[in-house]
Amino acid sequence: MEIITENESLAVSGFYWRARDHVRALICQSLEQDGFANAFSTRTGGTSPMPHDALNLAGFDDDTAENILENRRRFLRLFEDEWTLATCWQVHGAEARIIRDVQSAYSDATEQCDALVTDAPGVLLGVKTADCVPVILGDRRTGAAAAVHAGWRGTLATIVPRTLQRMHDEFGTQAEDIRVGIGPAAGVCCYEVGLEVIDAFQERFPKADELFVHTRPGHARINLQRANRNQLIEAGVSAERIHTAPLCTMCRTDLFFSYRREKNAGRISIGRLLACIGHSNRD
Numbered sequence: 001m002e003i004i005t006e007n008e009s010l011a012v013s014g015f016y017w018r019a020r021d022h023v024r025a026l027i028c029q030s031l032e033q034d035g036f037a038n039a040f041s042t043r044t045g046g047t048s049p050m051p052h053d054a055l056n057l058a059g060f061d062d063d064t065a066e067n068i069l070e071n072r073r074r075f076l077r078l079f080e081d082e083w084t085l086a087t088c089w090q091v092h093g094a095e096a097r098i099i100r101d102v103q104s105a106y107s108d109a110t111e112q113c114d115a116l117v118t119d120a121p122g123v124l125l126g127v128k129t130a131d132c133v134p135v136i137l138g139d140r141r142t143g144a145a146a147a148v149h150a151g152w153r154g155t156l157a158t159i160v161p162r163t164l165q166r167m168h169d170e171f172g173t174q175a176e177d178i179r180v181g182i183g184p185a186a187g188v189c190c191y192e193v194g195l196e197v198i199d200a201f202q203e204r205f206p207k208a209d210e211l212f213v214h215t216r217p218g219h220a221r222i223n224l225q226r227a228n229r230n231q232l233i234e235a236g237v238s239a240e241r242i243h244t245a246p247l248c249t250m251c252r253t254d255l256f257f258s259y260r261r262e263k264n265a266g267r268i269s270i271g272r273l274l275a276c277i278g279h280s281n282r283d
């Protein structure tokens, strides 16, 4: 296993790169130190034709099951322990699903939701993204973890604080015990939205102005990483325990799949990244 610390701003943000056989992932070091195995995947080191050697980890309508399963196998080799990956059918909603045990990790893969929560050992929660914001949460006191897919719709529907509430209801999670990794996503440098989105955020959030950089009439670039960070702070999570990866999926298509960038470039099949977290069952 190779540890890469070439980028100082990454280290300051609480992240580092881990690589093995051309497969590379971003790790939130602070969550790892709290006992949570985690990784935000990249596009390299796989077998999918997107356009080549792509580590596509989901999206069975855009790739073969053989490719995806082989890519997942390679990705999971970045982890030291054995894990059962739990995923779901994401629908840009705000529902969180509880994964009770390893068995239901398999059976719930076709359930529709956008956040997964567990305290079961051996279960690695994974949400897929290609520009949307992946958010992973770990509760150091109870061992509960969550993985959340937050696009603009999910962010508007406050899916992250709603998931935190589910963790509280199910496992007694308190906001002060939570640590959060906010992964690579379409950044405020690139992600332009229209009036529909701007108006919806301004109606819903008093401090929405700071989320936008206005571009042309009726359009602005939106900072969805910050929107989710703000919601966590509002829910009682301390700012020092929220780590945001300073990486934009639309700027860095060498590293990440970007739905918006690649669709605009005429590509038909876009790969999917996975953001994963699970509670390491050892002291």
Ligand SMILES: [Zn+2]
Pocket (backbone or CB within 6 Å): 186, 187, 188, 189, 190, 191, 248, 249, 250, 251, 252
């Ligand atoms: Zn960008």
